[in-house]
Amino acid sequence: MSDDHETAEPQTLPLDAWHRAQGARMVPFAGYWMPIQYQGIVAEHEWTRTHAGLFDVSHMGQLLVSGEGAAEALEALLPGDVLSLKPGRIRYSMLLDENGGILDDLMVTNVTPEGGTPTYYVVVNGATKWDDIAHLREHLPDEITLTHLEDQALLAVQGPEAANALRRVFRDAMGDLKFMQGTAFRFGEIEIGIGRSGYTGEDGFELSVPAEHAETIAGRLCAEIEIKPIGLGARDSLRLEAGLPLYGHDLSPDTDPISAGLGFAIGKRRRADGGFPGAERILSLIENGTETKRVGLTLDGRLPAREGALVYLGDEEVGRVTSGGFAPTLSHPIAMAYVASTHAAEGTELEIEVRGKRLPARVASMPFVPHRYYRGN
Amino acid sequence: MARYFTEEHEWIDVEGDTATVGITDYAQEQLGDIVFVELPSVGTVIEKGKDAAVVESVKAASDVYAPISGVATEANAALEDDPALVNSSAEEDGWFFKLTIADKSQLEGLMDEAAYKSFVDGL
Numbered sequence: 230m231s232d233d234h235e236t237a238e239p240q241t242l243p244l245d246a247w248h249r250a251q252g253a254r255m256v257p258f259a260g261y262w263m264p265i266q267y268q269g270i271v272a273e274h275e276w277t278r279t280h281a282g283l284f285d286v287s288h289m290g291q292l293l294v295s296g297e298g299a300a301e302a303l304e305a306l307l308p309g310d311v312l313s314l315k316p317g318r319i320r321y322s323m324l325l326d327e328n329g330g331i332l333d334d335l336m337v338t339n340v341t342p343e344g345g346t347p348t349y350y351v352v353v354n355g356a357t358k359w360d361d362i363a364h365l366r367e368h369l370p371d372e373i374t375l376t377h378l379e380d381q382a383l384l385a386v387q388g389p390e391a392a393n394a395l396r397r398v399f400r401d402a403m404g405d406l407k408f409m410q411g412t413a414f415r416f417g418e419i420e421i422g423i424g425r426s427g428y429t430g431e432d433g434f435e436l437s438v439p440a441e442h443a444e445t446i447a448g449r450l451c452a453e454i455e456i457k458p459i460g461l462g463a464r465d466s467l468r469l470e471a472g473l474p475l476y477g478h479d480l481s482p483d484t485d486p487i488s489a490g491l492g493f494a495i496g497k498r499r500r501a502d503g504g505f506p507g508a509e510r511i512l513s514l515i516e517n518g519t520e521t522k523r524v525g526l527t528l529d530g531r532l533p534a535r536e537g538a539l540v541y542l543g544d545e546e547v548g549r550v551t552s553g554g555f556a557p558t559l560s561h562p563i564a565m566a567y568v569a570s571t572h573a574a575e576g577t578e579l580e581i582e583v584r585g586k587r588l589p590a591r592v593a594s595m596p597f598v599p600h601r602y603y604r605g606n
Numbered sequence: 607m608a609r610y611f612t613e614e615h616e617w618i619d620v621e622g623d624t625a626t627v628g629i630t631d632y633a634q635e636q637l638g639d640i641v642f643v644e645l646p647s648v649g650t651v652i653e654k655g656k657d658a659a660v661v662e663s664v665k666a667a668s669d670v671y672a673p674i675s676g677v678a679t680e681a682n683a684a685l686e687d688d689p690a691l692v693n694s695s696a697e698e699d700g701w702f703f704k705l706t707i708a709d710k711s712q713l714e715g716l717m718d719e720a721a722y723k724s725f726v727d728g729l
């Protein structure tokens with residue numbers, strides 16, 4: 230059965246025992262036992278914004294797509310410009326269905342060795358990885374190899390002090406990366422893939438390490454004074470403040486990249502030439518606009534509006550919240566919502582209904598908290 | 607004054623015909639950082655087992671069910687400005703609301719502190 234992974238007992242990840250030893254509260258998430266928090270979501274959130282946090286995201290799917298024509302093959306499935314992606318560069322993209330609906334969002338890194346076979350490292354969401362793999366197997370040409378790196382753990386180190394702390398551990402081996410660049414290096418006998426990206430809005434890195442060495446690396450990183458382990462709870466509040474959508478909530482097959490505000494991920498050439506699933510519809514949405522838009526909403530007071538809450542302009546229902554919560558950095562609630570494009574301009578005063586009460590909300594530009602990516606100098 | 611506990615992790619202080627209701631330290635620990643508490647307004651008729659309050663943590667909204675029936679006489683105003691009081695002092699300053707007790711027999715079968723402690727230890 231295809232949904233065994235959703236109904237079966239949660240699986241354990243390589244760092245399971247390590248998390249428990251750090252005092253994590255473990256919850257089932259995307260088919261795995263995952264740490265939701267250690268000391269508390271707000272404390273962990275603030276630590277990441279001021280120092281650096283280690284996030285275990287080993288539930289995510291790490292894939293390799295390789296073979297002559299791998300870039301062209303990927304471009305047939307996603308709207309990103311893969312052909313122009315140079316080795317060592319990372320790009321955000323999405324898997325789309327034939328209607329342009331979003332099947333998943335992902336990061337793709339060109340990891341082609343010098344003079345070697347074109348190879349792309351793709352990281353997809355944990356909850357969707359099995360469907361993604363099935364989709365890729367079905368649609369990639371036979372000469373393209375898809376490898377699921379099941380024996381790799383994935384650790385994110387995020388925060389303004391992440392670079393300093395990592396450099397102290399890995400020295401010059403990790404190279405001089407800027408945002409959305411990646412490389413691989415050896416740490417002793419351990420082969421580590423590293424990319425300067427993340428899901429918090431802060432400068433940070435993601436490290437792909439062999440599962441058998443994950444505890445060693447996690448322990449070594451958390452021995453640095455700046456780095457503490459951070460749970461899923463703070464990961465969610467951090468990404469929400471950063472205005473980053475969460476698949477399954479803010480993105481789904483019912484949403485398209487343009488309504489979702491992810492048009493930046495469709496390059497100029499792809500807009501001109503199309504050739505990706507749903508291209509006709511998506512190009513028309515770029516041209517003519519969308520009915521709804523993913524917007525940020527800020528709320529006064531302290532009562533959060535959560536996923537599913539309806540958005541009103543007077544008596545008219547104009548949208549629905551897809552993610553919402555209290556923003557620890559801002560000390561007020563924020564939300565993402567799909568709102569009718571006619572009412573999506575920044576500053577528009579709307580209301581969100583929570584338990585029969587109307588809460589005033591204002592359309593705000595995202596990110597709610599400025600990104601602090603390292604782009605050099 | 608007697609203090610009772612429920613399996614839903616509420617505590618009830620009973621003084622004459624009035625009860626004060628809050629959530630236990632175990633409950634606040636489970637909920638995590640609390641950012642908002644929605645309390646019944648004075649005069650609200652509270653029915654045992656029905657929603658009486660809502661606790662919003664960073665994580666999620668959680669309903670607090672009324673452990674006994676009655677009429678709300680006071681809501682803890684301090685929680686409006688400082689909902690985190692529930693985290694720091696769940697079983698004292700972080701009380702939720704007071705109510706007149708409609709039916710004292712509803713207190714029967716609730717746990718005392720020792721019984722609640724062993725209940726929590728068994729979770």
